[in-house]
Amino acid sequence: MSAVINAIEYMLPERTESIDEIAARFPNWPLEKIAEKTGIRARHVANDDECASDFGVIAAQRLFERTGIDPAEIDYLIFCTQSPDYLAPTTACLIQERLGLPTHIGALDINLGCSGYIYALGVAKALIETGQSKRLLLITADTYSKFVNPGDKSVRALFGDAAAATLMSAAEGESTIGPFIYGTDGSGAQDLIVPNSGMRNRGHATPSEEYTDRHGNTRSDHNIYMNGRAVIEFTLREVPQAVTQLCEKAGVSLDDIDAVIPHQASATVLEGIRKKLALPAERFVVCMEDIGNTVSCSVPIAMKRALTNGQIKPGGLLLLVGFGVGLSWGATLVRLPDDFSR
Structure with missing residues (x-):
């Protein structure tokens, strides 16, 4: 049996923030250039x-409604987020109860950001193709806006909140997902980080002064910090190389490849990747103008759109690539x- 993606659904919060609203706070900031x-x-x-988790539940409910899948058919739940409800318990356990999924399923969180959808697909594929799951629900959801200080111009106009739900199942035939290329460079952890978001600095950094x-900025x-130049340099160095390695x-x-669907980081980053790969614009998916960088949700939302x-x-060969925090x-x-x- 091989793992297949059957359907994708997503949701976006009702509240929006435009660059015009940000301009009211920073009247001297060249927002059109930004x-x-x-x-x-x-x-x-x-x-x-x-x-x-609220957004993830809604995305999953929309997926069930559109596909007609009974939640009782789900036997595994993966929730990929870097903004969980609690450090304990696991948010996937809470979502299982809220969605009315069976109590005999497996449920776990994956703590990854911009590359999270790719990693979660790899885990889901392994679970299905080793017989541990027949019908799996993969939810990605992030609320990075909660990490952003309103006075931080470097990230204020970048991150948006969202959730996406992906239905996967076992099917006969050749594999439709994979192979995979992974990469990790923890030496760049400080270039995209919320310093006081876990246990490391909890004792001596609470409360934390602005x-x-x-x-x-x-x-x-308690807020997110991004070294934009370092992250861009990392992306333009590693991502084209990862795409080449995957093709090989x-x-x-x-x-x-019918289309490359990258993590929706920013126009500057994506255009740099596209040019390095020498891909025509019609085979390179970009769709973030009205939703921003939605972290772990950006790839499935871009695919759906x-x-x-x-x-x-459907039937086309797609190359998915995620990159960022880590x-x-x-x-x-x-x-x-x-x-x-669809």
Whole structure:
């Protein structure tokens, strides 16, 4: 048996924030120039009382409704997030109860950000193809906006909140997911980090005072920090190389790929990757102008949107690549079945 992706659904919070709203706070900031570099003009952001799990539950419910799948058929749940409800218990356990999934299923969280969907697909494929699961629900959800200090211009216009639900199952025939390329470079961990988000600094950094850096960005150690230049350099160094390695491993060329679907980081980063790969724009999926960088959700949302607008079609060979916080990256090939539920 091989693992297949049967359907994808996603949801975005109702609340939005446009660059015009940010301009009201930073009147001297060249937001039009920033929007051109990021490719983002608006994002969806969670309210104070909304969590990633809330969005994940809604995305899954939409998927069940559209596909007609009975939640009782799910035998494994993977929840990929870096903004869990609690450090304990595991958020996947809470989602199992809220969705009314069977109590005999496996359920776990994966703590990965921008590369998370690729890694989670690898875990899901292994679970299905080793007979541990027949019908698996993979949910990605993040609320990075909760990590962003409103006074931090470096990330304020970048991260959006979202959730995506992917239905996977076992099917006869050749594998439609894989092979995989993974990469990890923990020496760059400090380049994209929420310093006081776990146990390491808990004792001596709470409460944490705000400070303003030399660029005029205000944040505290409870907020996300990104060394933009270092992250861009890492991305342009590793991602094209990972794509090349994946093609070599799979025995295909980029000409055989119908579309590349990258993590939706920013327009500058994606254009740099596309040019290094010498890919035409029509075979390189970019769709973040109205939702921003949605972290672990960006790849499945981009895939779903590209299917909806006809840029990609079931049966085509897709190359998915995620990269970012960790530093971490991953890439895989996916061929959606002809009966993929759109």
